[in-house]
Amino acid sequence: MPYRAPVLDFRFLFDHVVGLDQVTATDRFAEADRDVTDAILTEAGRMCEDVLAPLQRMGDMHPARLENGVVRTSPGFSEGYKAIAEGGWVSTSSDPEFGGMGLPMTLTTAVNEMMSSACLSLQLNPLMTQGQIEALEHHASDEIKAIYLPKLISGEWCGTMNLTEPQAGSDVGALRSKAEPNGDGTYSVTGQKIYISWGDNDFSENVCHLVLARLPDGVPGTKGISLFLVPKRIPDADGNAGVANALKVVSLEHKVGLHGSPTAVMQYDGATGWLIGPEHGGMAAMFTMMNNARLGVGVQGIGAAEGAYQHALAYAEERKQGRAMVEGGTGTILDHADVRRMLTTMKAETFAARSIALANAVAIDMGTATGDADWKARAALLTPITKAFGTETGIAVAELGVQVHGGMGYIEETGAAQYFRDARVTAIYEGTNGIQAMDLVGRKMMDGGEAAYRLLDEIEANAEAARATHPDLAQEVWNAAETLRETTEWLVAQEMNDRFAGAVPYLRAFARVLGGHFHLKAALAEGQGKRTALAGFYITRLLPEHAGLCAHARAGAEGLYALSPEDLAA
Numbered sequence: 001m002p003y004r005a006p007v008l009d010f011r012f013l014f015d016h017v018v019g020l021d022q023v024t025a026t027d028r029f030a031e032a033d034r035d036v037t038d039a040i041l042t043e044a045g046r047m048c049e050d051v052l053a054p055l056q057r058m059g060d061m062h063p064a065r066l067e068n069g070v071v072r073t074s075p076g077f078s079e080g081y082k083a084i085a086e087g088g089w090v091s092t093s094s095d096p097e098f099g100g101m102g103l104p105m106t107l108t109t110a111v112n113e114m115m116s117s118a119c120l121s122l123q124l125n126p127l128m129t130q131g132q133i134e135a136l137e138h139h140a141s142d143e144i145k146a147i148y149l150p151k152l153i154s155g156e157w158c159g160t161m162n163l164t165e166p167q168a169g170s171d172v173g174a175l176r177s178k179a180e181p182n183g184d185g186t187y188s189v190t191g192q193k194i195y196i197s198w199g200d201n202d203f204s205e206n207v208c209h210l211v212l213a214r215l216p217d218g219v220p221g222t223k224g225i226s227l228f229l230v231p232k233r234i235p236d237a238d239g240n241a242g243v244a245n246a247l248k249v250v251s252l253e254h255k256v257g258l259h260g261s262p263t264a265v266m267q268y269d270g271a272t273g274w275l276i277g278p279e280h281g282g283m284a285a286m287f288t289m290m291n292n293a294r295l296g297v298g299v300q301g302i303g304a305a306e307g308a309y310q311h312a313l314a315y316a317e318e319r320k321q322g323r324a325m326v327e328g329g330t331g332t333i334l335d336h337a338d339v340r341r342m343l344t345t346m347k348a349e350t351f352a353a354r355s356i357a358l359a360n361a362v363a364i365d366m367g368t369a370t371g372d373a374d375w376k377a378r379a380a381l382l383t384p385i386t387k388a389f390g391t392e393t394g395i396a397v398a399e400l401g402v403q404v405h406g407g408m409g410y411i412e413e414t415g416a417a418q419y420f421r422d423a424r425v426t427a428i429y430e431g432t433n434g435i436q437a438m439d440l441v442g443r444k445m446m447d448g449g450e451a452a453y454r455l456l457d458e459i460e461a462n463a464e465a466a467r468a469t470h471p472d473l474a475q476e477v478w479n480a481a482e483t484l485r486e487t488t489e490w491l492v493a494q495e496m497n498d499r500f501a502g503a504v505p506y507l508r509a510f511a512r513v514l515g516g517h518f519h520l521k522a523a524l525a526e527g528q529g530k531r532t533a534l535a536g537f538y539i540t541r542l543l544p545e546h547a548g549l550c551a552h553a554r555a556g557a558e559g560l561y562a563l564s565p566e567d568l569a570a
């Protein structure tokens, strides 16, 4: 499907909205100057437009399949993956010592978004590998790093992440997979994992699985879980993919969307694995990968939103139907007020979600570069918001894209529905959005709301600065921030189940306010023009939703249990 990489939008956001200059001012990221970032955006954008976008429909129409125990990927995916690997796009942020580019996560986030718009099901493969690389960089021994990181970073080998089992989904601590020490520093890993994205492929020399399992003396629950690296082919003395390990793909799932991504049931039968991180410290190590992937999955949603928007706009520019109530229009459905509402909502929401994700990445980069605790807390606070709001935006925008197409949106040939079907899972995997919201109001508010208040202070200071040029918009954003502050104060004073009851509306209210803030920043930087008009649309029509969401967030848990299970069934 045709796709145009929004390179200029990224440049504007870097320069005027999320402050990439703070990142490039650090020693750690000093090399990521304007020329480098422009070159990366342009080159990655071109690869997405020319190589990946034509594969999107291929993956949907010709799903990955299992043939005699071997996964056969969709037509063209092998060449597409090669282009990703050769361009270095698996590893823009990875450690240069092992062949990575060492660039800021902010830039990787932009590249990941473009790849997601172009072909989401293929992009999921390098996303998994990126998370594995980060987990190994932080937790693996030097020996493991030396063998695996260069191969993963170059894209010769791919990485996966194995948490889920039939009885252990959101409740990872219920897993039953086992690991026994072999006495030579390796372990025998046995168990079944389900829903493993890109559990195998026919284009990389090796597939390296990060598997959560319990050692014989591991206590029940998450505290007794350890993490193991279990390669499909065991590296030989020279570090090349050697003999086959005792693992296999049992079957592939038939899914609503994301057909090009093989989702595997994996069986491990005493497979040789290496411990990553300390014994029983698996969850901490896995969280490195999961946090990376949570930002990445939020960005998948934003990529789907951008793709769906471009697709719907192109259709609306051509489709003629009825006469609109405006003078001098285009003669197409674009002239109708309701079609304008849909398209402008799609554009405004995508901008809001993209800004949140990039601000999240800037906070990660600043935490990495400076070690500053406030930046780390900012990154931790924003991660569940990016994941949940980015994916909700992907689904909602893609759904509007179907509606803009009318009946043609429901006909598969147009490809409009594919964005919706592909994006749907992003709200489920990597921790459902409900779990993300609970993380926000639980773990991320253990500081009594301090990180949230610091962010709200910034939002209100920016609104104050905007009063001179954009008084009405500034007032709305300031008011919304104040309502969110009061809701946060209420929330942190509650018992945990009352927080959980309001977690999803609270997270969405937070995202709404952040969206208003970033739109206002764009308007402030521009003065007057199309970005200011978009900010006006968002702040007057979408931001008001925050008030209802905050009221919902403050309603507490009691009412949710007012209907008994029998009442629900009646």
Ligand SMILES: Cc1cc2nc3c(=O)[nH]c(=O)nc-3n(C[C@H](O)[C@H](O)[C@H](O)COP(=O)(O)OP(=O)(O)OC[C@H]3O[C@@H](n4cnc5c(N)ncnc54)[C@H](O)[C@@H]3O)c2cc1C
Residues within 6 Å of the ligand: 161, 162, 163, 164, 168, 169, 170, 171, 194, 195, 196, 197, 198, 255, 258, 263, 425, 428, 429, 430, 431, 432, 433, 434, 435
């Ligand atoms: C296409 C696809 C690809 C995937 N890829 C991978 C992968 O690569 N690796 C991997 O390990 N897993 C993968 N998964 C699994 C995915 O992460 C899980 O499906 C997800 O974590 C939810 O687990 P579950 O399906 O068991 O749902 P459940 O945990 O049974 O959840 C059902 C519902 O209950 C809610 N719920 C559950 N517990 C709580 C709670 N404590 N509080 C409030 N609400 C709760 C959930 O939010 C959800 O709405 C994939 C799944 C799919 C569909």
